[in-house]
Amino acid sequence: MGTLNYIARRLLFSACLILGVSVILFALINAIGNPIEILLAERPGVTEEIIEAVTKYYGLDGSVTDRYFTWLGNLARLDFGTSIIYNQPVGDMLWSFGIETLKIQIPGILLALGLSVLVSTLAATRQYSRTDFTVIAGAMLGHSLPGFFIGILLILVFSYWLGVLPSYGAYSTRNLLWDSEIADGLWHMVLPVGMLTIFNTATLTLLMRSSLVDVLRQDFITAARASGLPERRVVFGHALRNAFIPVLTYLGILFGLMLGTAPVTETVFTWPGLGALYIMAIQQLDYPLIMGETMVITVMLVGATLLTDIAYVVIDPRIRLG
Amino acid sequence: MTEALLEVRNLSKHYPVLKRGILLQRKAAEIRAVDDVSFSIQPGETLGLVGESGCGKTTTARAILNLVTPSAGSVRFAGQDIVPVFRGSDRRAQLAIRRSLQYVFQDPYLSLNPRWTIGETLREPLRVHLADQQSAWQARIDTLLEMVGLEPHHAWRYPHEFSGGQRQRVGVARALAVEPRLLILDEPVSSLDISVRAQILNLLVELQDRLGLTYLYISHDLSSVRFISTHVAVMYLGKLVEIAPVDTLFATPGHHYTRALLSAIPVPDPGAASTRIALQGEVPSAMNRPPGCPFHPRCAAALPVCSREEPPLTAFGPGHRLACHNPA
Numbered sequence: 001m002g003t004l005n006y007i008a009r010r011l012l013f014s015a016c017l018i019l020g021v022s023v024i025l026f027a028l029i030n031a032i033g034n035p036i037e038i039l040l041a042e043r044p045g046v047t048e049e050i051i052e053a054v055t056k057y058y059g060l061d062g063s064v065t066d067r068y069f070t071w072l073g074n075l076a077r078l079d080f081g082t083s084i085i086y087n088q089p090v091g092d093m094l095w096s097f098g099i100e101t102l103k104i105q106i107p108g109i110l111l112a113l114g115l116s117v118l119v120s121t122l123a124a125t126r127q128y129s130r131t132d133f134t135v136i137a138g139a140m141l142g143h144s145l146p147g148f149f150i151g152i153l154l155i156l157v158f159s160y161w162l163g164v165l166p167s168y169g170a171y172s173t174r175n176l177l178w179d180s181e182i183a184d185g186l187w188h189m190v191l192p193v194g195m196l197t198i199f200n201t202a203t204l205t206l207l208m209r210s211s212l213v214d215v216l217r218q219d220f221i222t223a224a225r226a227s228g229l230p231e232r233r234v235v236f237g238h239a240l241r242n243a244f245i246p247v248l249t250y251l252g253i254l255f256g257l258m259l260g261t262a263p264v265t266e267t268v269f270t271w272p273g274l275g276a277l278y279i280m281a282i283q284q285l286d287y288p289l290i291m292g293e294t295m296v297i298t299v300m301l302v303g304a305t306l307l308t309d310i311a312y313v314v315i316d317p318r319i320r321l322g
Numbered sequence: 323m324t325e326a327l328l329e330v331r332n333l334s335k336h337y338p339v340l341k342r343g344i345l346l347q348r349k350a351a352e353i354r355a356v357d358d359v360s361f362s363i364q365p366g367e368t369l370g371l372v373g374e375s376g377c378g379k380t381t382t383a384r385a386i387l388n389l390v391t392p393s394a395g396s397v398r399f400a401g402q403d404i405v406p407v408f409r410g411s412d413r414r415a416q417l418a419i420r421r422s423l424q425y426v427f428q429d430p431y432l433s434l435n436p437r438w439t440i441g442e443t444l445r446e447p448l449r450v451h452l453a454d455q456q457s458a459w460q461a462r463i464d465t466l467l468e469m470v471g472l473e474p475h476h477a478w479r480y481p482h483e484f485s486g487g488q489r490q491r492v493g494v495a496r497a498l499a500v501e502p503r504l505l506i507l508d509e510p511v512s513s514l515d516i517s518v519r520a521q522i523l524n525l526l527v528e529l530q531d532r533l534g535l536t537y538l539y540i541s542h543d544l545s546s547v548r549f550i551s552t553h554v555a556v557m558y559l560g561k562l563v564e565i566a567p568v569d570t571l572f573a574t575p576g577h578h579y580t581r582a583l584l585s586a587i588p589v590p591d592p593g594a595a596s597t598r599i600a601l602q603g604e605v606p607s608a609m610n611r612p613p614g615c616p617f618h619p620r621c622a623a624a625l626p627v628c629s630r631e632e633p634p635l636t637a638f639g640p641g642h643r644l645a646c647h648n649p650a
Contacts, residue, residue: 218432219429219432220433220436222384222427223425223427225389226389226420226425227424227446227450227496228416228417228420228450229446229450230413315437318437
């Protein structure tokens with residue numbers, strides 16, 4: 001009975017959170033002033049009348065509260081408005097750029113998860129061995145280096161020195177590699193996904209190793225060994241699941257912050273994703289795009305947190321549904 | 323005399339103390355957690371192993387089970403030396419030994435996987451040892467829960483939903499799941515309330531009668547040792563200093579350390595004269611153990627020889643062995 005109730009309450013709370021963000025976002029955007037004035041004022045031949053007409057055209061002439069509720073109502077119908085720079089529906093743009101972002105972020109997280117489970121198990125079951133120290137040192141290094149630096153190193157090695165992988169973009173602009181759109185797209189994904197995987201693996205491994213070392217010291221692990229359980233089952237059946245809670249927290253954050261790290265990745269690799277789009281939108285003061293994308297980021301972050309909270313309950317029976 | 327079920331001979335577990343050099347680690351000293359310990363337990367008996375915290379009781383137990391690898395010595399179970407079995411790779415032989423020798427932990431909360439229901443925890447040893455009798459598992463779990471005074475529906479609960487006493491019942495049930503012959507009880511009641519201790523001790527005695535079990539009962543609580551044991555062994559700094567049938571040991575303790583331990587048992591009578599022997603000083607670190615008898619710096623009856631020669635464990639009376647140059 002408790003679980004559904006809990007989920008319902010968390011959902012309600014999440015909705016309030018998103019609403020709160022929308023108010024703050026709208027207030028901040030309005031604090032900048034009328035974007036039409038800022039964009040057009042300095043140009044030759046632009047008169048007061050033109051500015052007024054354009055302002056009216058974009059619906060920026062009403063009172064702040066009126067405009068907020070209009071915007072919110074449209075949002076509820078998934079209508080994000082029209083980009084004032086590209087003159088395209090913001091919803092469509094977010095969708096097509098969003099797919100490109102997910103294409104590198106999701107494999108980057110999933111590959112890292114698999115790799116870090118493997119590597120941290122290897123290290124934690126051989127605590128203080130040479131393997132363990134190597135893993136810790138590698139993970140520390142990967143975690144400490146800025147993401148963009150790893151990206152630039154990858155480009156230097158694989159694109160510049162070895163010349164085997166493309167250094168930018170999601171597709172070849174002239175000739176498709178191997179005359180196949182899929183192969184060409186996958187080949188372009190290798191470096192950005194590689195950079196995300198390295199970075200995520202490092203952090204996840206640090207977390208998972210220390211958590212696993214801690215769990216492996218506990219009595220119920222000795223108990224499992226005393227009952228004659230094969231070591232493999234002791235580690236994978238007992239220890240890993242117990243060691244997973246802190247990792248789960250970080251995974252939730254990773255998924256939520258996907259768009260927070262996207263600008264860096266996508267700038268380094270000139271990847272046509274939401275991160276690059278966000279930077280452009282801010283530089284060009286394309287306010288419907290800024291607001292639309294901010295709301296998407298908010299919903300993703302809140303959604304990921306919600307899913308993490310629900311996953312806790314599933315994975316750990318001790319967590320009270322308070 | 324029948325053949326001993328468990329016979330421990332010259333069991334030692336030494337840990338190196340490593341000092342870190344510039345490049346390499348080197349062995350700086352050695353902690354002798356368990357040093358040359360020998361004892362045996364006859365079928366159906368209970369040997370109480372007592373001593374202060376850190377004297378090597380738990381390490382002895384874990385070395386017997388090969389949860390830590392013994393540095394030296396032999397552990398014979400039903401006539402078979404099991405140390406080489408665990409060194410080898412014959413998994414079937416190892417499992418057969420694991421099945422006969424089970425362990426009950428001090429803290430039942432820490433020794434149960436918090437994410438598993440009791441049913442899952444109890445099913446696991448069955449999965450390992452009775453893999454081919456899957457249809458009988460559920461009935462076995464129900465029987466086990468009943469045997470330790472719980473109910474079948476408790477199998478659906480998680481460890482955190484139980485009281486301390488109930489959890490230790492689960493710990494006992496898990497150990498009994500595969501029908502072992504010998505249970506090593508590592509302070510099974512130390513983490514429990516006084517009122518619950520008696521219940522668990524009674525349960526252990528009852529189960530011993532019913533199932534013909536043999537116990538190695540580890541504790542620092544002498545009242546419970548006297549209640550449950552047929553024989554008592556006393557450890558000090560990794561050494562066995564005295565071993566005797568329980569009545570003999572409590573009536574005529576030979577070692578001065580045993581006497582001090584016994585005098586520390588609280589007497590529930592405010593009028594009784596205090597005869598407590600207060601020991602001087604602290605237990606020395608196992609890293610720099612005193613030469614000769616390890617107890618001599620704190621012993622009131624120490625002779626000059628005690629600081630030079632280590633007393634061997636020798637016969638002192640019927641079934642009574644003692645390591646002391648100047649017994650009481």
